[in-house]
Each structure stands twice: as C-alpha cells, then as structure tokens.
Amino acid sequence: MANCYLVSLIVISILVLIPSSSSSANNIVVVDDTIIDAFIQCLGKQSRPLSYPISDVIYKPTNSSFQELLDNRIYNLRYQQSTTRKPLLIVAPKSELNVPAVVTCARANGLKIKTRSGGHDFEGISYTAPFPFILLDLVNLNNVEIDINDETAWVQSGATLGQIYYRIAEKSPVHAFPAGVCPTVGAGGHFSGGGYGALMRKYGLSVDNIVDARVVDANGKILDREAMGEDFFWAIRGGGGSSFGVILAWKLRLVRVPPTVTVFNVDKDVNTPGVNHILYKWQNIAHKLPKDLLVRAESSVCPTTSGNLSIKASFISMFLGDRESLLEIMDKSFPELGITREDCKEMTWIDSAMFWHHIPQGTPREILLNYDIKHPLYRKIKGDFIKTPIPEAALPKIWEKIMQTGVVYMEWTPFGGRMDEIDESAVPFAHRKGNSFMIFYDLLWVEDGMDEFYLNKAKELYEFMGQFASDSPREAVLNYVDLDIGSSWEKYFKGNFPKLVMVKTRVDPTNFFSHEQSIPTLYMLLDNTDFKKGYNGLLRLPV
Template sequence: MEILPTFVISILAIILTSPTIASIIPTHPQTFIQCFSHHSRLSTNLSHLLYFPNTTSYSSLLLSSIYNLRFASTSTSSPLVIVAPTDESHVRATVLCSRVFGLHLRVRSGGHDYEGLSYRSYNQNPFVMLDLANFRSVTVDVEHGTALVQAGATLGELYYKIAEKSPVHGFPAGICPSVGAGGHISGGGMGNLVRKYGLASDNVLDVKLVDVNGRVLDRESMGEDLFWAIRGGGGASFGVILSWKVRLVPVSPTVSVFTMQKTLEDGVFDLLDKWQSIASKLDEDVYMEAAIRAPMSNGSRGVEALFNFQFMGGCEELLGIMEEKFPELGVEAKDCKEMSWIQDLDLGMNVDGSASYSAAKVWGKPYFKSNFERLALVKAMVDPENFFQNEQSIPPFGGPE
C-alpha cells in the first residue's frame, strides 16, 4: 500500500475547513512549504527560497525590480508567496505545487516589466511569483560562436560577458542593459542589429524550459512547434524559460554614432519624410531611427525629432553615406563619435484572466497577425488548461468559432 506524502495528508485535513484550496496558503503556509520540499532537491532550510507576506524580506524582494511605481502600491494584488529558485528542481516544484493549490503562476526574469504582468494580478486571482534573479549566469563560447544565458540575466550582463571574451562578437538584441533576457528574447527582441541579423529570437539555437507537468525540456524534447512558439510568442504563455543557447554574430571593432536634434524651424517634417523614404534602403550596417517628441527647451513650439544613427564602421565612411543619401540632415565630422561596440551598447488585456480564443483574437490577431492561430494551437497542445496565463498571454485554441 502506497503511503501518501505528508503534505498531501496536511492539505486533505485543512481543505475540509477551507472554502477553496487556494485560500489555504495565507493561513497555512506550511502546506506549500511541505509540497515544495517534496518536489525539490536539497535544502532543508527554505527561508532563502520561499518568501511569504509575513517574512521580513518579502517586500524588498517584490519591489526590487519594479520599474513602474504604479504597481508598488499596496492597493494592487501581491503574490501569496515569492519563490526565488537557485536550482532547476525549485522551478519544477513551484510549477507543480502551484497547480496542486490551484494558484496562477507569474514569472519574473529581469523585471523590466512596465505592465506589471510578472508580479501583479489585475483580476485579483491568487498567484505565486517565481523570481529568476538567481538564474543569471552567462557562459560565452567564442570558439563555437555561442552563449548560454540564463533567463534572469540582463542584456547588459550578456553583452559584457561577450565583450570580455571578444571585441568583435555581439548578440542582436535590445539596447537597454537592464532588460531581462528571459522575457526579451521570448518576445522577439528587437535591437540596433535587426537589419543585419534579425531579432534576438531569430538567433536562438536551443532552450531549456519547464512545462506545465514539471518536465525540463530542450529543443529536441519539446519539438519544433513549441520551440517556434516561445521565440516571439512570449515564453510565459507556454512554460518557464530557464535558459537560452544563442548564436553570436560578428560586429565591427569600431562603431560610429551620432544624434541630430531637429525642430520645426529646421524643417523637421520634411526631414522625417526623407528619413522614411531612405531608411530601408541604406546599407544594412546602418541603423537609423527617429524619436518624435514635444520640444524639451523652453519657448519652443510644435514638435522636434531626434535622429539617432549607428554604423558598424568608422565615421569617415558613415559621413560619406550621409552626404550621399541624406545631405539634408547636415551631419558634420564634429557630430560623429567612434567607439567600441560595447561602449555603444552602454549608452491589449484579458481583464478577468479567463479570455477565450475568440475574445483574445481582438488583440491577438492585430499583434501576432497570421501567427496567432498557430500560437493558440501550440498552447492547446502543451497547456490545455491554461495554467501559464496572464492578462496578455496566449489562450489555448478552443476549436472552430
């Protein structure tokens, strides 16, 4: 006769007097601790892994990487427990125990999350937050042109680790160093190298992910459908991303940059029109963007634009390109600066949490376009009960409308 684990017996005893299984955690946190211990390796002392609202470090950990202060308010819902894993088995245990207690799971990697979807709940449903701040190692293999980056590492940490090994290798992702690699890459990941090397997700070779059943999968074991979905469809809809294996790309040892500010008096609208007509036709080593904003200086009227340029090469060559393709901008040698690649880098909602496929199409179709239905089909295949969900996650496909 098989003996039930202690935590199961505890849950069965408590649930008889609780209105819902999710309501057990606030009053009986020990039941979650017992479940977590049962499913994870090592560690008899879990105080550095599990943080409940009544523990002293709970608030500081929750607020440690909240960039939108709106969500620092006590009026928004907070996790019943924060898990800060240091081992794969801790992630697996978090997934399994969250399911046992009927709790939603929010996953925070770098925490650069202005919508608050990784650490807050708009719909007030009880949830567990998995904070991957301890999963931040980066291993660079210049010989094979690859890097292994854990989901909690920031883009800045990835870039600096690459630069330590090679001044002529990089990774095509975003320019903000505090963005977490886990969420950024799974959402596509656009940066200044996009014209030459594509998105960050285009340069993923392999991945390690914990699925809804607690299995640790790689590209081979998960299959190409799921591997496709998590590279642009958002990993949090399909599982917990632990790490990415990415392809490094060659970069120039010298990068040239300049920024030009133009106002109404400078003919900013004509310049923007010209920028739109030539930007896609320039050499793929040129990245050019325009940021339109209200004037920052007192007394100015209308709008102004900042034209930002990056070129994989020296200023002399860039100035030649600008003179030929965009002389109206008036770029001069004094405007251009040369630096290394690493120096340059240093510089819709499901309100009730239970949106159907047809309801989510309202925002999903415009955002993901023709990929939305395929993403929903993959979701139905790997997480049919929609355990991995937030207000902007992919819902499982529900069949014909």
C-alpha cells in the first residue's frame, strides 16, 4: 500500500484517537462449562502425537495469551472491538495430527469451528461468527518444505506468502510461485480462494499451479488428493476451502523465473492533463501485452504539497526479463506512459516481491519471515471485473466520486496471457477469458463509531461503478470476500456453483463446515423456496 494512502488518513482524521486494543472488554458468549470441559477432555484423549500435547495449545479466555493470539492476525479494526463476539476457545495446533481431534471433538459436542490461516479475510469470517465457536488457528502450522529437484514445495496453511517466497529464494534464484504481493497473507485462505499476483499473466493463478493438498474432512480424516478424489480436490482450489474441510497443507508446482527481472513504479496526478488518456490507453493494451509483462494501475488518495488531497495514479510492473527488453516493449506498446531507463530497476525475483509491497530497497530479505507491520484501520473491501474499457470521459467522474467517498485505494490488475488460456471450469475460479482487468476497492477510515457511515459510502461507490462492471452476473472475487452480496454465489463462481454444491453435499452433508457465505448443501437449497425459484434452471431443481 502506498505511503501517501496512510498519510491521507492522518490528514483527514487529525486528533482522532485509535484504541490499541479491546482486550479489556471481551464479548464472550456463555456456553455451558460442561460442554467446553467435555471438548477439552475429548481433545486430550484423541490428539496425537505425544511430542505435541494438545493441552499446550489450548487457550481459554482467562489465559493471558488469549487476546494477544486472537489479535495477532486481525487486519480490520471493525472486528477488533469490545462488541465483537470472541471464540469460546482458541486451539493452535503445532502438529497436523492434532487437527482431526479438533474436528471430531467439536462435532461430538455440538460445537462449531472457524479456521484461520492468515486472517486477511476482511469480513472477519475466519475468526468471528454469529454463533458460539472454537477458533482453530493454524498460525503454528507454517512449515515450508522446498524440493528444488522436483520443482515442488509443500507449504502448511499457516505459512505466509512472505515465508513461502523467502524459502523458495533460499533454495533457488530461478524459481518462484505465482501468488499475492502482501507478505502477511496466509496460504490457507489465499490459495483456496484462487490466489493471484504479479506472475498471473505468465503462469495463471496460485490454484492453477497446485498439484496436491492435505485436508481434514468432516469425519476427521486426513486426506490427500488421491484419497479425497478429483472433485473434492477441484472444489478446494478456488471454491473456498473452509466450506469443505480444514486445509492443512498445499503442494505447489514451482515456476521458472529468470535470474534478473525488471520493475518500475511511476506516479501520475490524475489532474495532470493527459493522465486520464494514459489510463484509458492502459485499459486497451494491458491485457494484450506479452505474457512476461504485467503492468498494474493503482490509484490512491494522497495529500498535495499545499495540504489538500488529490488522487495519484501509479503504474507498477513485473517483467520477466532485462531492462532493455522491457523498454523496447513499452516504447512500442505504451509510449504514452513515458517509461525511461532510470525508471526501470533490475533485481532478483525475491527482491521484486519486496518492491511490489513497497518495502524499502535495502531491507534485509529476512523481514519476509516475520513481517508484522500492521496499520490500525477500519476497512471495507470489494471487487469487480471489467470487460470493456471505461470511457476516458468517465474517468474524471470516478475520481470525483472517490473524493466524495473517502480514502479509497484501487488496484486495476490486468488479465490476458495465461488467464485467457485456462478454461472457466478448470477450477472454481471462473473469471478467465473476456475479462480485461480486475478491480480491488479498499476504503479505509480511522474514526471510531463511523462504520455505518463508511459502509454506506462503500456501497455507493460500488453502485456507481456498476455501470462499468461485468453484469449478469456482476462478478465478484472470492479473495475479496464481500458479505454485501449475500448468497449470490454465482457472482463468485458463475457456472461452477452447481458442481460445488454437489461436492459439498457429498463431503459435508450435515454442513459442519459453514460460515456466512459457505457453499450450501443441496438439501439446504431444496428447503429454500425462494432460492429454487431463482436458480432452478441453474441447478435443475424441482420447484
């Protein structure tokens, strides 16, 4: 995130105090202690191995580490308040072999679980709930095993992208993995939602490069790809793993990158004549550039030298090649941007991963192993897909709407390349050919007690952008989970939703793994008359 974005919040909200913690007022739902005790006793009997006793990783609300562990992977102040429902217990296993006991003991005692890997679902789905629950925190399951000879890696769900990238680079300067640019994102949720990043035009999504997984199913069994079957394996790669089980680990197929890649990051003020034309040109060519090149457009609200606010457009690149080759492509395809030799920086892939997250050049790579910089902010995110260019004349209206909304950050990530070559049904992530780019909206604020105001502002901006976005349906991004879209699952999955329902019905017929937008079973849909009226054609349900 650009520094000016954070500065803008300070400019807008001078003298606003942000509480550092809400630990003094835990909103803990009372459940009969005998049920909790029975759950803990069950864990003690069923968990293994002895080298990792489960009693060491059970945290009750009275435990001094409870609140610290809960807050450790929360990135949205909206869900870090005294009114936020807290888990009954936190269980943070240090061995995969202890996870089946958590599932079986919860089911046996009528308890629900929520599973958290990185905590970057900004709707709090992985660590809050409208019902009493146990938090299964995978923070300690963060091992990354690289096999360079086989060009694969096994990564546990609690590992962050920063840890994965560091371990890959530790073994090889010419291998990488296509995933996100934020180093604190957890592998569990990122990959099960699809996973995308700076290498997507060359290699597709994260899930396009995952070849195996270990999952605990609703019966408390650990399954790999062979044991779970191809449909189950298909569903967890982009269909949201938390609907189907607990993802313990993923096996990644590493990809090749050159020893030297080239990046640039140039800024333009949208009020400068010609900048909107550059953005319009970007929309027409970014998804048509060579696969080895991705140029993302970003916009952020920034303070000017006069103390006012303006919108800065940034263009950031990842090119799998040297400076001269990149300059040749840019001069031929996008001369309007005016990229110079000085703008282009050659570096290794791992250093480019740090560059993309705006980590200062020269920072030791080891920061990726424990990147714990957090910004105490309230936020609401949304996503969109754009199929045809937004008219140049409409861009000033978008900037005007953003200035009326608040501190809004947007990412425009181009598709094309490898994304056009993979069929919509290959994995549940169905947003492929035909999309020019994807939009990420992030509205931030620091004022306490203003959630309703800003959430309405976010909805207004989203409604305004609807005239430019995909329709029938207006597609949404599972990695940008948005509770505002309700149970319109087809927005996330399009025509892949019926298959997800069938897989869910087979592997979790009692809907043990559930949350606000989890995949429903067929039995649930058959009981929902309103749903049947709207979707009987899609699912071929009797009305």
